[in-house]
Amino acid sequence: MRIRLAILASSSIAAFGFAATPAAAEEGMWTFDGFPTEQMMSEYGWAPDQAWLDRVQAGAVRLTGGCSASFVSPDGLILTNHHCIASCLFDNSSAESDYLDHGFVAARREDELRCPGQQAEVVTGITDVTARVQGAFANLEGEALVRARNAEIAAIESESCTDTATTRCQVVTLFGGGQYKLYTYRKYSDVRVAWAPEDRAATFGGDPDNFNFPRYSMDASFLRAYENGQPVSTPNHLRWDPRAPQDGEITFVVGNPGSTSRLWTESQRAFEREVRLPVTVATTSELRGRLIRAMEESPEHAREGLDTLNGLENSLKVYIGRTTALNDPGFTGPLAQAEADLRARSAGNAEVGDPWATVDAAVDAYRDLYMPYRFITPSSSLYSYAEALVYAAQERAKPNGERLPGFTDSALPLAEQRLLGEVPVYPWLEELTLAWSLSKAREYLGVDDADTRLLLGRESPEQLAERLVSGTRLADVEYRRQLWEGGMDAIEASDDPMIQYALRLNARDRELQQLVDASYAAPLATAGAKLADARFSAFGDSLYPDATFTLRISYGRVQGWEERGNMVPYRTVMGGTFERATGNAPFDVAPAFAEMQDRIDPAVTYDFVTTNDIIGGNSGSPVIDRNGSVIGAAFDGNIHSLGGNYGYDGTLNRTVAVSTEAVQEALETIYPAPALVAELNAGR
Amino acid sequence: MRIRLAILASSSIAAFGFAATPAAAEEGMWTFDGFPTEQMMSEYGWAPDQAWLDRVQAGAVRLTGGCSASFVSPDGLILTNHHCIASCLFDNSSAESDYLDHGFVAARREDELRCPGQQAEVVTGITDVTARVQGAFANLEGEALVRARNAEIAAIESESCTDTATTRCQVVTLFGGGQYKLYTYRKYSDVRVAWAPEDRAATFGGDPDNFNFPRYSMDASFLRAYENGQPVSTPNHLRWDPRAPQDGEITFVVGNPGSTSRLWTESQRAFEREVRLPVTVATTSELRGRLIRAMEESPEHAREGLDTLNGLENSLKVYIGRTTALNDPGFTGPLAQAEADLRARSAGNAEVGDPWATVDAAVDAYRDLYMPYRFITPSSSLYSYAEALVYAAQERAKPNGERLPGFTDSALPLAEQRLLGEVPVYPWLEELTLAWSLSKAREYLGVDDADTRLLLGRESPEQLAERLVSGTRLADVEYRRQLWEGGMDAIEASDDPMIQYALRLNARDRELQQLVDASYAAPLATAGAKLADARFSAFGDSLYPDATFTLRISYGRVQGWEERGNMVPYRTVMGGTFERATGNAPFDVAPAFAEMQDRIDPAVTYDFVTTNDIIGGNSGSPVIDRNGSVIGAAFDGNIHSLGGNYGYDGTLNRTVAVSTEAVQEALETIYPAPALVAELNAGR
Known part of the structure; x- marks a missing residue:
């Protein structure tokens, strides 16, 4: 799988809540300031102490592209998944040097490949700011509540991180508004690829095997963090232990799960099942089809579309898995029961009141807003640049406390880095996604809808997409820089058709956001605290x-599971790759694997499963043993884990990881990198 | 819309039941031997007498391609929709003479275009055979029940229609097995196109306007039935009245609604919502995307793929509409209430027992069989030929009473006509659909599933599709004839890869059909009678x-409806076309319309809506006034009618028809056909 977060971002709005009932064994994505030591001790007979937790926290890395990772050497070396850096390889590739296809081993550190827009972050502190944030909107409601909350958060972030070059501050809303915590990060905004296997080695089995197990995937890569042109020093790295995992041993997964909705109310799940998932699956499936066919048209299209297709198919599998879960009464029954139980326990509690009714009303209001809110933003990287430039120009003219969350002082550095990253743009792909999204807007909103008319005017989706993509200069990073630095004057003076289009949609986009804030986000903030x-x-x-x-x-622990009466073993071995191979994509063995078949130890543990509770965003997370050493990198969940957004079932849900033993074998034999091996060994 | 049945055939399995409660006003697709005269009289103060009904029945035509129609002259002239004959125009077209694009007016009768595989049928008798069929399986269950029932039906059909060249007999299962009726037909197996407007005139607004209103569509065409090379004599035709419909006037729609599921139990609707619709929408959407992109690759692809895309988008809109309906508690609540009410009324009725429990168990069994049953049949016209040839060879070797329903003596003539029709085949399109369906089979069944391995072996979907399509000779009608006539010896001797592939799947396909018969169809037959x-x-x-x-x-009656507080008027006028046009497809005015704009009377009633209760299969149905004259041809439902498979809401559901006044204007002014005008006038 790819449990990279970025692709799943659309599901993040209004996720709130937390476990309705105390977590079952293994269930739980715990904060570092709330680790359930006693619970684990009682279940496992052992639990980490504070020093262990502190050490692990210091080595854990968040990648702003939507993944997790860990420092594994004193010189800033980072272990993550291949699929987390595939975009970076892709952006550094051309038809002549295709690093995604062929893999990449830096002969020298100077050759390591810079990843545009990528940033690595390590948590350095967690502070409770609940009282201050809640106090700022205590007597407000609707849009005013949202504004006051955002202003207070912006103020806290701005005060707490004065050095925005090396630190980042982020106030996080936990328990749906029950808690607000300030997370401070040491950040590294120059991240480079040191080592990556062939794409086919990482994606062996492709979409058909994604979210499945047994698996035979080398979904691992190494990055390195730089500062001032030099590798950073990371003495607090985790230990690399290239050994096989043992059946039943205790494991920890430490990373950044992107979004879950385990505490949604029945009405929120109903909206998901009845409205959002159906439109998402139908429209994404059509885009998938358009892209699959376009990639068959030429080798260039095949190469240029691959990264987008991978992300799309991964997301789609998640959406379809969620659809299946929410349409399975055996899955939803216990969730409904948990809500009924909590309501019963809360009956007569005046402090709580009836937040469920508040949520129901908010969801009803959102039903009316959802389609225009979804479709007012066309899908295209170039449009996203235009939209960000227009918003940034408007927001930066305001005081920090009045800006939208993505444009506060604390958020601007990352926004700028993303906007000004040197990323290739493929006009055919831009046109394809833009025409698709505009045609879907027309389909779901209706031909005679005012928003459809705003989006299309008298043009067809295809015609408009062609005109905007062929006419815009936004693929040029220098032009983006001019507009970024020139502010509103430069935006308004621009004759770029994509900028003008973003301006045309801007007022309605803001209006819809305000409506959503007032009738949905604000009531949820209040109800979330009550829940x-x-x-x-x-x-x-x-x-x-x-x-x-x-x-x-x-x-959790290393453990297989029972599937329709058969046990699925906890691991695969590298030799299994050659048995599963058919010679046909995506079951064709990567060329270097095939070449080295005689020298690869077939008994090396390749991929393995654990009972850890993870979700998209956890990709690249280190799998850590009780010694605190890294023994794997999580890269997927099994098919049952697709319902994990809503609930966790320890008998079936599994994390899928690639073992450090297999990565070491690849470093030594398949894609030799003796300097990295030495570096990893030195750090042990 | 296109309410042509063919595309919707996949939904026809196991539709059973009937109105849970007596029909509300206007609701109901009544049989001619069960017209609710008293009910209509009490609601409308008027109802047709038996002579009126007999006259109308004699002029009503079923088109085996999946549509309805009517005779409108004494010389076999048939009114139906353009979209019902689009495939025929398409099959008669080439890049040089594109009748679909440019329309077609036969200068002389000899020029009329033969429609391969099309057949027109008129009901000549309806006989109750319930006792005989039910008696044949009275003490049986499981697969034996299904076999006995099929054998008795085959016997009745065979005995009753000895002249299979001009008659057809069909035993129809009504009320889910509560009634069996023998329908006898006069059939005409040579049907030709006499007149058709430009495709854009019929499809103005395209998919975006499909199932919507107001509409501006000339979705009408004329066919003619032939026998022995001469137009047939049809003295019992309906009268053509090219007048505007009047707001509120009584209308009848007479045709062949394909399939409804209004009496499904809660468990059947749950299966539809939870399993069948999600997989159908997701996979069909992807195919749509692949096809849209492929059609952009060249003018040939655009032309050759159009008919398939139109059908696909129409079906998809239906599936999405059904998804929306079944996910709308306001829609499903009354259906659940009706079931609860019937259960309550039946409590203690020993004759009834608990058929709901039987259905629940059957649906549970079907859940386990559904995915392999769905995916064991790859999607491709060429594969369908191969499958039909293999089945026919096997079944024709058996006595009539032991054959599968599609291969009995009474069914074979139409099967042969379809198989040996001269229809163009486009290899790129065959490969596209075949590769798509095989890749979806792998996705839903899983890589390691036995059926996936049977379908793919070690080949990839793309590779297998390419090998089969490029290697088969089944596009050649003469080769199909050889195999059809050669029987099993010819099939087994064939080295055609598609034939060999159909043979490879045959045993498992039959096994799955038997499992479905035994655990699903048979219990439903029993429970259907009880319900x-x-x-x-x-x-x-x-x-x-x-x-x-x-x-x-x-x-029903001519009537608009209220949409979010606004009245939707009951009709559009032809002049509105030019106001709605944007110049961009699909809102570009058809060239002949544009050319004749000054001469077209803008006040002519174009399309109109009525409260009649119709569904896919009704396309082309005559809209008849109380005089028994034709005043329109039904071609669509409004968006609310998409839930019509499960229930009817008279406040919102509408039939959309093109007026005879507009068709007459087109015949006189836009696509002049003076001979047809004279013929229609002579027949009035």
Whole structure:
């Protein structure tokens, strides 16, 4: 799989809540300031102490592209998944030097490949700011509530991180508004690829095997963090232990799960099942089809579209898995029961009141807004640049406290880095996605809808997409820089058709956002805090918050599972690759694997499964043993884990990881990198 | 829209049941031997007498391609929709003479275009054979029940129609097995196109406007039935009245609604919502995307793929509409309530027992079989030929009573006509659909599934599709004839890869069919009769059966509806076309329309809506006034009608028709056909 977060970002809005009932064994994506030591001790007979937790936290890395990772040497070496850096390889490739296809081993550190827009971050502190944030909007409601909350958060972030070049501050909403925590990060905004296997080695089995197990995937890569042109010093790295995992041993996964919705109310799940998932699956499937066919048209299209297709198919599998889960009464029944139980326990609790009714009303309001809100933003990288430039120009003219969250002082550096990254743009792909999204807007909003008319005017989706993509200069990073630096004057003076289009949509886009804030986000913020009260009151504080792409730790163990009466073993071995291979994509063995078949130890543990509770965003997370050493990199969940957004079932849900033993074999034999091997050994 | 049945055929399995409660005003697709005269009289103050019904039945035509129609002159002239004959125009077209694009007016009758595989049928008799069929399987169950029932039906059909050249006999299962009726038909197997407007005139607004209103569509065409090379004599034709419909006037729609599921139980609707619709929408959307992109690759692809894309988008809109309906508690609530009500009324009725439990168990069994059953049949016209040839060779070797329903003596003539029709085959399109369906089979069944291995072996979907399509000779009608006539010896001797592939899948395909018969179809046949008992016992016999692509009559009136507080007027006028046009497809005015704009009377009523209850298969149905004259041809439903498979809401559901006034204007002014005008006038 690819449990990279970026692609799943559309599902992140309004995720809130937390475990309705205390977590079952292994369930839980725990914060580092709320690790359930006693619970683990009682279940496993052992639990990490504070020093262990501190050490692990210091070595855990968040990649702003939507993944997790870990430092594994004193010289800034980072272990993550191949699929987390595939875009970087892709952006550095051309038809002549295709690093995605052929893999990449830096002969010298100077050859390491810079990843545009990528940033590595390590948590350096967690502070509770709940009282201050909640106090700022205590007597407000609707849009005013949202504004006041955002302003207070912006102020806290701005005060706490004065050096925005090397630190980042982020106030995180936990428990749906029950808690607000300030996370401070040491950040590294120059990240480069040191080593990557062939794409086919990482994606052996392709989409058909994605979210499945047994698996035979080398989904691992190494990055390196730089500062001032030099590798950074990272003495607090994790230890690399290239050994096979043992059946039943305790494992931790430490990373940044992107978003879960485990505490949604029945009405929120109903909206998901009835409205959002159906439109998402139908439209994404059509885009998948358009792209598959376009990639068959030429080798260039095949290469240039691959990264987008991979992301798309991964997301689609998630959406389809969620659809299946929410349409399975055996899955949803316990969730409904948990809500009924919490309501019963909260009956008569005046502090709690009836937040469910508040949520129901908010969801009803959102039903009316959802389609225009979804479709007012056309899909295209070039449009995203235009939209960001227009918004940034407008927002930067305001005081920090009045800006939208993505444009506050603390958020601007990353926004700028993303906007000004040197990323190739493929006009055919831009046109394809733009025409698709505009045609879907017309389909779902209707031909005679005012928003459809705003989006299309009298042009057809295809005609408009062609005109905007062929006419815009936004693929040129220098032009983007001019507009970024020139502010609103430069934007308004621009004759770029994509900029003008973003300006045309801007007022309605803002209006829809305000409507959503007022009738949906604001009531949810209030209700979220009440639901948190209800749960804390019913179950105490041994609860974990829904995922928020912030650092979490999950405990579990190496363990297979039973599938329709058959046990699925906990691991695969590298020799199995050659048995599964058919010679036909995506079951064709990567060329270097094939070449080295005689020298690869067939008994090396390749991929393995654990009971850890993870989700998209956890990709690249180190799998850590009780010694605190890295023994794998999580890269997928099994098919049952696709319902993990809503609930966790320890008998079936599994994390899928590539073993450090297999990565070491690849470093030594298949894609030789003796300097990296030495570096990893030195750091042990 | 296109309410042509063919595309919707996949939804026809196991549709059963009938109105849970007596039909509300306008609801109902009534059989001609069960017209609710008293009910209509009490609601409308008027109802047709038997002579009126007999006259109308005699002029009503079923087109085996999946549409409805009517005779409108004494010389075999047939009115139907343009979209019902688009495939025929397409099959007669080439890049040089594109009748689909440019329209077609036969200068002389000798120039009329033969439609391969098309057949026109008129009901000549309806006989109750319930006792005989039910008696044949009275003490049986499982697969034996299905076999006995099929054998008895085959015997009845065979005995009743000895002249299979001009007659057809069909035993129809009504009320889910509560009734069996023998329908006899006069059939005409040589059908030709006499007149068709430009495709854009019929499809103005394209998919975006499909299933919407207001509409501006000339979705009408004329066919002519031939026998022995001469137009047939049809003295019992309906009268053509080229006048505007009047707001509120009584209308009848007479045609062949394909399939409804209004009496499904809760468990059947749950299966539809939870399993079948999600997989159908996701996979069809992807195919749509692949095809849209492929059609952009060249003018040839654009032309050759159009008919398939139109059908696909139409079906998809239906599936998405059904998804929306079944995910709308406001829609499903009353259906659940009706079931609860019937259960309550049936409590303690020993004759009825608990058929709901039987259905629940059958649906549970079907859940386990559904995915392999769905995916064991790859999608490709060429594969369909191969499958039909293999099945026919096997089945024709058996006695009539032991054959599968599609291969009995009474069914073979149409099967042969379809198989040996001269229809162009486009290899790129065959490969596209075949590779798509095989890749979806792998996705939904899983890489390691035995059926996936049977379907693919070690080949990839793309590779297998290429090998089969490039290697087969089945596009050649003479080769198909050889195999059809050569029987099993010829099939087994063939080295055609598609034939060999169909043989490879045959045993498993039959096995799955038997499993579905035994654990699903058979229990439903038993339960269907019990549910019929329950309903007749609770509500008497003023009920209509679910649609079965047999002749029905619906009464209603010309009437707009209220949409979010605004009235949608009952009609559009031809001049509106030019106001709605943007110049960009699909809102570009058809060239002949544009050319004749000054001469077209802008006030002519173009399309109009009525409250008649119709569904896919009704396309082309005459809209008849109380005089029995034709005043329109139904071609669509509005967006609300998409839930019509499960239930009818008279406040919102509407039939969309093109007026005879508009067709007359087109015949006189836009696509002049003076001979047809004279013929229509002579027949009035």
